[in-house]
Amino acid sequence: MPRLSTRTRLLLITTFPLLVLFVTLTWYSHQSRQEEVRAELAERGQLLAAALASSGEASLMGGQFDELKASIYGMMQGDSAIKRVTLLDASRKPLVDVEARTSGQPEARYFEAPIHKRLLYVTGGGDRNVGTMGYVQVRMSATALLAKQRRRFYIELGVASLGLLLCLSLAYRMTDGFAASLKSSMQALRAADEEKRRLLQRVNTAVEDERKSIALEIHDELNATLIAVRLEAQQITALAAQAQPAPLAGQIGDKARAITRLALGLYNSGRSLVRRLRPEVLDMLGLQGALEEMVNQYERNHPDCHFALQAQGDFAGLDGNVAISAYRIVQEALSNIVKHARARNATVALLRRDGRLEIAVADDGVGFDPAHTAEGIGIAGMKERVQALGGRFAIATANGTRIAISLPLES
Template sequence: MRVTWRVGTRGRLLAITLLPVLALFVTLTWYSYQSRQSEVHAELAERGQLLATALVTSSEISLVRGQFDELRATIDGMLQTDSAIHRVTLLDADRKPLLDVTARGDGVPEARYYEAAVHKRLLYVTGGGNRNVGNMGYVQVRMSPTVMLRKARSRFQLELAVALAGLLVCAGLAWQMTSGFAASLRASMQAVRAADAEKRRLLQRVTTAVEDERQTIALEIHDELNATLIAVRLEAQQIAGLAGNLPPTDAATQIRDKAQAITKLALGLYNSGRTLVRRLRPEMLDMLGLQGALEEMVRQVGSSHPACRFSLRTEGDFAGLDGDAAISAYRIVQEALSNIVKHARAGTANVEVARHGEALQIAVADDGVGFDPARTAAGVGLAGMRERVQALGGTFAMDCLSGTRISIMLPVEAWCAGT
């Protein structure tokens, strides 16, 4: 069974607050423990050397007399009063053991030992004083850190318990403080999401209104202006025909020439109107669908600008895309190709449109000069593309350091629901 953990806003805030404190707590705890260990071993080293040096005097008398009972009694007393002493050994000059006293208990000795030499002294009667002339033996002391480490661990555990209590208090305070902050942050995030959703709805309404207005203007141009231009052309052609039936005079010739000029002007205005209608409301979308309209657009742009080679690759089923969906995709590709023609100075340009499930992927790339977004202000075309994508809840990405590549993802499901 797969378990998915979800960390909410409050959990993130607690992590941000407590993780640095916890890391500091662990670091200081480890440092305190290691410091106590080092202090114990340093104290044992100092005490061991002092004990070995202190036992030298008593050992010298015992070595001279050859009697070690008094020295053994002294060492036994020291072992009973100081649990850190594990073993005391007296050696002769040849390092043969003469006396070995070991403490009772469970203490574990250190690997090292501390040694002091018992010197042989030559006494000067006339001059006063003495001089070392050799060694009679050696005193070795082995220390055991067991008892001291046990006491150090007990103190450390007490300090650790106090520190943990403080850490729990900090965690409780953080929990209480993040409660109100998390609620406020959630409310702010919800307000931001609501504002963003409202912005997308407004952008979508504006885009729809603009497309509706374009369609209205296109219909008015097609039904009224173009119809009037057709009538003007027909009337001019009739005038030219009537002038041709008149006797050949200069006036009749001028009337025929003027009528033919009016016919040409009317035809030019009619073609311009047709072009404007196609730009306002692409007829190819209604006739061929999105895929066919894109193919026709790329073909027309390529034939009008032979210096750049344009190509189109489509993938997926576009049959269900109509209305606002097809218009938005068409306008985005149209604006991207317009920017390539105007600014890119490219040799090749590739358009890729693919539908994968509930998403439509659009990519337009060229090998032109590119531009630096930090130094070049974004044009109206790019801003319009971003607004269209944002209104539909999609994503927009652009790479323009080497050539220009625009990558857009639009959710198809939102379109279908809207239509």
């Protein structure tokens, strides 16, 4: 399905409610006019039946219907809505049946009025109903009234359509400039987002370069100095064994051995700091091997939680920025699990497919509610790394925590 342009979408947004309103009002107007016709026919039909019933008593009693027929024909000529008039006796046997010569179709309903037999009083005046002599049935035709209403409806529809066309043309002209402005704004936002990604990538690269520089200085300077201190302390221990008196020599030897232990502890701390600042294992073993080493280290150091790695695909030849970012993201995620999750199991999944690197880190810990828990620095840092590489980041916090990351790979 082709993607709609920005202007087309703006037109749809602005004109669709207007079209719905136009169709709704048009349908309502049409239905209301038909209801008006039916109501008018009902009122006129009932009045006509009552009038004919009032004037038909004498014709029915005398059996002379010519005058009544003439009256009915006159009514039909004056009112094209009257289609058929039938005069019935008391047993509902047709006596007079007059039908208009118009082409309209009669309605299924009819209007009926009884013809009452009245007893007149000479003295005192007035009359009294003493029975029913017959009935008058009137059938109306809505054809003429509907045609009249239809003409009025078409005129109103034409005026409304012109107004609708005017609104649509105005919307079309307005969206022209607005679409151009929106398009330029979107381009500016995309450019700003791209610049932000480049800035984040430069910042991450600068941070990693600085870490590498610090790691090299620790490795080359501090560790070398600690090795020298350790050797000097060992020589002091050897000289102390030859010194006199013996108690003083023993104290000197103990101090020298203490210095040796401290130097060795500082050396190991320096090596650990160097690995954290610049994971040499990443350069030697690649991403998969480095993550295996990391997961195994967490497994050894945290026996309360079982850590596992699942890797699928060929991870050789990954771009250095992608590899170090993936390593740091998993490192931060596992650190958060140890600090906050209280989990019993944690899994790292690594997959390379369709030109993307997919990373998922999941645990069965306590999770958290993003609506009530502020986003930590670690998660913000992971998001920034992913954004800098143009990837996707998603986190689910129900029944533990699951972080899913997708990074694009250069072809």
